[in-house]
Amino acid sequence: MRDVVIHDAVTLGLFEHSDQDGKRGVGRMLAEAALAYAAGKRLRAVFDVMEKDRTAISMYERMGCVLLGRTLHHVAGGRTIPALCYAAPGAVDPAA
Numbered sequence: 001m002r003d004v005v006i007h008d009a010v011t012l013g014l015f016e017h018s019d020q021d022g023k024r025g026v027g028r029m030l031a032e033a034a035l036a037y038a039a040g041k042r043l044r045a046v047f048d049v050m051e052k053d054r055t056a057i058s059m060y061e062r063m064g065c066v067l068l069g070r071t072l073h074h075v076a077g078g079r080t081i082p083a084l085c086y087a088a089p090g091a092v093d094p095a096a
Helices: 026-040 054-062
Strands: 009-012 044-050 066-074 080-087
Antiparallel strands (some): 044 080
């Protein structure tokens, strides 16, 4: 994985209730609304998703998002949660 710099970006973390996970397209509607918001502000969207959330990862990949890299969320009790960062379609210049 190469280093990528995205200027004028907004990082987005979307969550839906567990009983909606993978059903009715709620996550996709949230993601599309977030993309529209970012575009309206002339920002590039980067989605932050926990590695364990395979449903969301699959959705972002189907939407054409590009994996940028990995990060850790530091939470209570000194625990860490591994996460992935996905750039929305068009956020990364493939020639860069």
